[in-house]
Structures are given as C-alpha cells and as structure tokens.
Amino acid sequence: MASIRFDNVQRVFRQNGQEFVALKDVTIEVRDREFVAIVGPSGCGKTTCLRMAAGLEHPSAGTVSVDREVVRRPGPDRAVVFQAFALFPWKTVWDNVEFGLISLGVDAGERRRRIEHYMGLMGLTGYERAFPHQLSGGMQQRVAIARAYVLDPKVLLMDEPFGALDAQTRVVMQEELVRLARQNPRTVLFITHAVEEAVYLADRIVVMTGRPGTVGEVIDVKTVREAEQWDRHNRIEDVMDQPSFVHLRSHVWKLLRDAGGGTLH
Numbered sequence: 001m002a003s004i005r006f007d008n009v010q011r012v013f014r015q016n017g018q019e020f021v022a023l024k025d026v027t028i029e030v031r032d033r034e035f036v037a038i039v040g041p042s043g044c045g046k047t048t049c050l051r052m053a054a055g056l057e058h059p060s061a062g063t064v065s066v067d068r069e070v071v072r073r074p075g076p077d078r079a080v081v082f083q084a085f086a087l088f089p090w091k092t093v094w095d096n097v098e099f100g101l102i103s104l105g106v107d108a109g110e111r112r113r114r115i116e117h118y119m120g121l122m123g124l125t126g127y128e129r130a131f132p133h134q135l136s137g138g139m140q141q142r143v144a145i146a147r148a149y150v151l152d153p154k155v156l157l158m159d160e161p162f163g164a165l166d167a168q169t170r171v172v173m174q175e176e177l178v179r180l181a182r183q184n185p186r187t188v189l190f191i192t193h194a195v196e197e198a199v200y201l202a203d204r205i206v207v208m209t210g211r212p213g214t215v216g217e218v219i220d221v222k223t224v225r226e227a228e229q230w231d232r233h234n235r236i237e238d239v240m241d242q243p244s245f246v247h248l249r250s251h252v253w254k255l256l257r258d259a260g261g262g263t264l265h
C-alpha cells in the first residue's frame, strides 16, 4: 500500500527580501496504485509539490505524508524522475541503472534480473555499456525511467519527464508508460504541461490555479476511460480520437484558461 497525501499545504518563499505565498491550502490525495497528473500554469507550484513529496522541500504549514507517515527526507520508497535526466555522465547505462539498487543492498543476481527486465521494457537492450553522451535525449530519459522503475518503489514522482523529448519519442514513451502503468500499477504523481498527456496517462487530473497555487478542480479520467474502453486501442492517436477523450481534453483546457495567474505552454 502506498498513498500520498497533501493536507492543507502552504509554502512560503522569500524572494528579494519579501515573503510570498507560492502554495496555499493544497489538499491532494493520490490513492494506492493510482496515477495522478498535475497540470497548471507555469509557476503555480507543481514542482514544489513534487519536491515536497520527495522530501527535498518542506511545507511551511500543513503536512505531506506517504503511507500516513509525514515525509521528512528522501527515501527509497519514492523514486524521482526529473525533467533534466540527471544521469551520472561518467557511468555506463548499466551502472547508472544499478546504482540505486546497490545502495539499497539488493544482491547481484536480483540486480541483474531487474535491470535486464526494465532495460528490455524500455528498449535499451544492447546499450548497457554505452555512456549517456552516446545516447539520444529520448534514450537518456528512458534510462532515467528504468533507473526509477528498477528500484521497485512504492511511489513514482515524475516532473515533466517527457518535456525535453521530440514529439515521436514522446508518443513512444507515453505508450510505454501506459503499458507499464496498466501491467504493474504504482502510485504515481506526474507533472506535465501537456493536457493530452495528462488525459491519456492519468486516473485523475489535478488542475491547479496560480498565485497563490492551489487546487482548482480534480477530474476523474479513469471512470470515463473504463466506461469508454480506451484501452482497446494500443495507439495514442486512436485513444485521442475518442469523443470522450476530446471532451475531457477541452474541459481541462477550459479550466487552465480560467486558471490564470501564469502563462500556459
């Protein structure tokens, strides 16, 4: 079991000697094995929320908890994928993926089994001995995702993980992530600017509004997805053609337009 809860979270930052409220009254629940996407205007505090769940940042008031325990620091139960791939440039692909497993004390046989499994799923087989600079951006991001998945974390925290990818690689990654998420559901908090991506991937979408950042509306996608059987379609473009998909997408866009307080990308 792993759930994430933000309870009346506030975050005040100091900028140019003045205090400003970046997040106010944020209450979000990500249930066990639920995929929740956060969308919202630039600067509304999405990354700050994710960093608080990761234990890299702390609320000024309210609490962030994972499995009912208040998050105080990073831990192996939560893996983070950042937008910038954050691979070790001096380590090979294999060593990058293995690094976290060694720190967790996972034995060599199990390490090999898990790495081979996820490298295969991410289409990285054959690149084990390559260094990050020898890979394309999309491949590097797949290494970063494999590195998070091999840890078998209860919680995956992803901050615009596909933001830097070209359109085609992005689609491949989205389809792979949906496949992984349906085969092997995890508790996922996923930040994106892309409305279609949120509707395609998430069980629920949290739409944030800006200045100060807070939760505007929460949209249940899973009920629609299951009722309309989107999973019959393997390709993202076929899902996106569904009238129920188009309807949800326009609804989220409208909320974002009304959200104000920042720019939309």
Ligand SMILES: Nc1ncnc2c1ncn2[C@@H]1O[C@H](COP(=O)(O)OP(=O)(O)OP(=O)(O)O)[C@@H](O)[C@H]1O
Pocket: 013, 014, 015, 022, 040, 041, 042, 043, 044, 045, 046, 047, 048, 049
């Ligand atoms: N360490 C910090 N010190 C001061 N201000 C900060 C700090 N971190 C974030 N902020 C401010 O808090 C607000 C929210 O930032 P955050 O990065 O969480 O936004 P975001 O929703 O992720 O934006 P984007 O969509 O552009 O990535 C911004 O106004 C930012 O300038």
Ligand SMILES: [Mg+2]
Pocket: 046, 047, 048
């Ligand atoms: Mg951000």
